[in-house]
Amino acid sequence: MTTRRKVLKLGAGLAVLATLGLPGAHAADAIKVAAIYTVPVEQQWVSRIHKALKAAEGRGEITYVFSESVGNADYERVMRQYAEQGVQLIVGEAFAVEAAARKVAKDYPQTAFLLGSSGKPQAPNFSVFDNYIQEPSYLTGMIAGGMTKSNVIGLVGGFPIPEVNRLMQAFMAGAREVNPQVKFKVSFIGSWFDPPKAKEAALAQIDQGADVLYAERFGVSDAAKERGKLAIGNVIDTQEQYPKTVVASALWFMEPTIARALYQIELGRFKAEDYGQYSMMKYLGSDLAPLGTFADKVPAELQEKVRIKRAAIFDGGFVVPVIDTEPKSTP
Structure with a gap:
């Protein structure tokens, strides 16, 4: 099965890929991905990233390792370790470690970085995302x-x-x-x-x-x-x-953002980009949960x-x- 078809199996399905405007692709080896989290993966925000990456791992699109509860003082060290290991994509949140994270990205221009950030993308390889929900x-x-x-x-x-x-x-x-x-x-x-x-x-x-x-x-x-x-x-x-x-x-659904990043890596054209829009409803990156037990109470x-x-x-x-x-x- 081609990677393109694997991506189609995201929870958001065909609609996500249609909005992303992704072209066809050829089969490729699993992409090596590492994530660095400053909090436990149970935390709300981080859990969405972790869930999307685990799903991609389950489909065979990536190999996935992660470090959780990493202190700000250790974040740069962990980033460098993963980069030195040949990881192709590093994901995480850089809000409290912006300067250090961007410094590491400059030192490893062949590695793709996709980090939660309030700042702008940094050429050539530091992309940012956020939960625009x-x-x-x-x-x-x-x-x-x-x-x-x-x-x-x-x-x-x-x-x-x-x-x-x-x-x-x-x-x-x-x-x-x-x-x-x-x-x-x-x-x-x-x-x-x-x-x-x-x-x-x-x-x-x-x-x-x-x-x-x-x-x-x-x-x-x-x-x-x-x-x-x-x-x-x-x-x-x-x-x-x-x-x-x-x-x-x-x-919040991180799947559209991850799908976009992986596809860009697969094509060899990952670059510094703002992925924030892929968290919005038109890209199926967010939505209102069903009322469930309150369906008859609202x-x-x-x-x-x-x-x-x-x-x-x-x-x-x-x-x-x-x-x-x-x-x-x-x-």
């Missing part, structure tokens, strides 16, 4: 705005960086569209993976009247469950673990508003603004 975040905000009874919604995030800010801002805008009276409580815990701290922040917001919580971090849904409140998921769908708590989630009128808005996003009739500034609590 502000579109489904807007839709979940609409649901939250329509489900709150107290008109107070809490948001708990890791750090106020653009990657988090834009999702929160979109969520808040969606909530305001259906409920202009809604108010927000916003907190950042200063960590990418500290569920107890996130839970504590969420409990404080509940004490301030929040009855719907935006769970940008693990731990928030635990607080909502404990107090009988509702939660909105981010990046992954955790409704199975919280069937009476998580109403909806904005999902009012039909609200569901219809969300359905219409989702369709408008797909056909280009509505564009969710990308606002990277730090969101603030309602005065």
Whole structure:
């Protein structure tokens, strides 16, 4: 089976490849891929990258090794080790190690680098990506705005960086569209993976009247469950673990981004490029999770508003603004 056909077996299927505009390809040996993560692979954001790479490995497209919970001080060393081993593609997140990561890429111009970054691509081989899932975040905000009874919604995030800010801002805008009276409580815990701290922040917001919580971090849904409140998921769908708590989630799919990178390597034309767009809904890089256990609990009128808005996003009739500034609590 050609690599082209293997790529067609991605979860997004034919539609993804059609939007990517990929030409035909010839069979090739498995591409050597290594990933470097600063947090455990269970963490939401990293889990999406890991899942896409494991799927590609399962189809025989790549060989895949990874290092998790790598400290910032060790990131450059690990990158160099993988590059020295002849890895063809290094994937990871460079947000806290931008300078070091870009330095390594310059030293290994024959290696392809695809890293989560707030910065721009760096020629010739340092490509960047991001989880531009502000579109489904807007839709979940609409649901939250329509489900709150107290008109107070809490948001708990890791750090106020653009990657988090834009999702929160979109969520808040969606909530305001259906409920202009809604108010927000916003907190950042200063960590990418500290569920107890996130839970504590969420409990404080509940004490301030929040009855719907935006769970940008693990731990928030635990607080909502404990107090009988509702939660909105981010990046992954955790409704199975919280069937009476998580109403909806904005999902991120890394498969289109990985498919694009692998194909470019296969053709020998990988170059510095911004892959951010492949996280957007029109490329099937993100979407709204099914309502599942809340299908009969979310009012039909609200569901219809969300359905219409989702369709408008797909056909280009509505564009969710990308606002990277730090969101603030309602005065």
